Amino acid sequence: MEQQRIAVVSGGGTGIGRAIAAELTARGNRVVILGRRTEVLERTAAELGPQVVPLAVDLTDAARVTEAAGEIAALGPVDVLVNNAGAVITPPSDGTLEALAEAWRRDLDTNLLTAVLLTTALADRLRRPGGRVVLISSAAAQRGGAGPHSAGSYAAAKAALHGWAFGLARQLGPDGITVNVLAPGYVADTEIFGAxxxxxxxxxxxxxxxxxRAGTPEDVAAAVGYLASPAAGYVTGQVIGINGGAVLGR
Structure with missing residues (x-):
C-alpha cells in the first residue's frame, strides 16, 4: 500500500495558510499545520478534518523547532513543506534607532528566520527524490513597502527569502527536491493588513x-497545489507572482 504523502504548512491556522492546508488536504495529503495559537490551530484542524494535525510552535524558537521537527518526522518523510508564516511588524513611533532596530529584528525573525529554521530542521527529512519546498513571500519584496506605517523591514525580509531560496534550490536540486517562491499581491480576507x-x-x-479584483487565499493555495504536485517537478528556483498584474513579471 502506498504511503500517504505528508505536507507541513507553517502559519496554517488562518488566511492563506488555512487555504493551503485545505488545498493540500483535498489532494490527499496528511497536513501538519504549525502556528503559535493552539486554539486557532485546533479549530482549523477540526474544520478541515482528521487528515489535519495541529502542532503549536513558536517558529522563532530554535529549540522548539527542533522538537517539532522530531514530532513531524515520526509521521514519515515530508513530501511538501510550505513556509507561509509571516506578518507585518509596524515599527514603533518614538523615532529612536533602538526602536527601529528592534522592529527590524522582529520582522526578520518573523518573515525570514521562521522559514530558515523550519526548513533547516526538516531538510534531512524531505523526500528524496520528489520533495517540494514552497516559500510564501510578497509582492512587497518586488516593489518595496508594505503599507503606510512600514519602514520597509517587511519588504526587505521577504526579499531576503528570494536569495535564500535560490541557494536552497541549488543545494537540494541534485536530490530531486524543488524550491520555489510565491509572491502574492493584495489578498483579501487575511489578518496581515491589520489597522x-x-x-x-x-x-x-x-x-x-x-x-x-482582490486576490483570495484560494488563489495562492491553488498555486501551491500545483508546485507541490508531481507535475511541477521541472519547476524550481522561481519567484512566481500572484498579484492580478499589479506587479508585472521580470
Whole structure:
C-alpha cells in the first residue's frame, strides 16, 4: 500500500495558510499545520478534518523547532513543506534607532528566520527524490513597502527569502527536491493588513490590478497545489507572482 504523502504548512491556522492546508488536504495529503495559537490551530484542524494535525510552535524558537521537527518526522518523510508564516511588524513611533532596530529584528525573525529554521530542521527529512519546498513571500519584496506605517523591514525580509531560496534550490536540486517562491499581491480576507485595512485601502489595491479584483487565499493555495504536485517537478528556483498584474513579471 502506498504511503500517504505528508505536507507541513507553517502559519496554517488562518488566511492563506488555512487555504493551503485545505488545498493540500483535498489532494490527499496528511497536513501538519504549525502556528503559535493552539486554539486557532485546533479549530482549523477540526474544520478541515482528521487528515489535519495541529502542532503549536513558536517558529522563532530554535529549540522548539527542533522538537517539532522530531514530532513531524515520526509521521514519515515530508513530501511538501510550505513556509507561509509571516506578518507585518509596524515599527514603533518614538523615532529612536533602538526602536527601529528592534522592529527590524522582529520582522526578520518573523518573515525570514521562521522559514530558515523550519526548513533547516526538516531538510534531512524531505523526500528524496520528489520533495517540494514552497516559500510564501510578497509582492512587497518586488516593489518595496508594505503599507503606510512600514519602514520597509517587511519588504526587505521577504526579499531576503528570494536569495535564500535560490541557494536552497541549488543545494537540494541534485536530490530531486524543488524550491520555489510565491509572491502574492493584495489578498483579501487575511489578518496581515491589520489597522491599514479600510474600504479606501481595499479600493486602491484593487484598482492597482489588471483584473479588477482582490486576490483570495484560494488563489495562492491553488498555486501551491500545483508546485507541490508531481507535475511541477521541472519547476524550481522561481519567484512566481500572484498579484492580478499589479506587479508585472521580470
Amino acid at each position: 491599514d485595512w479600510t474600504p479606501d485601502f481595499h479600493a486602491d489595491k484593487v484598482a492597482a490590478t489588471l483584473v479588477g
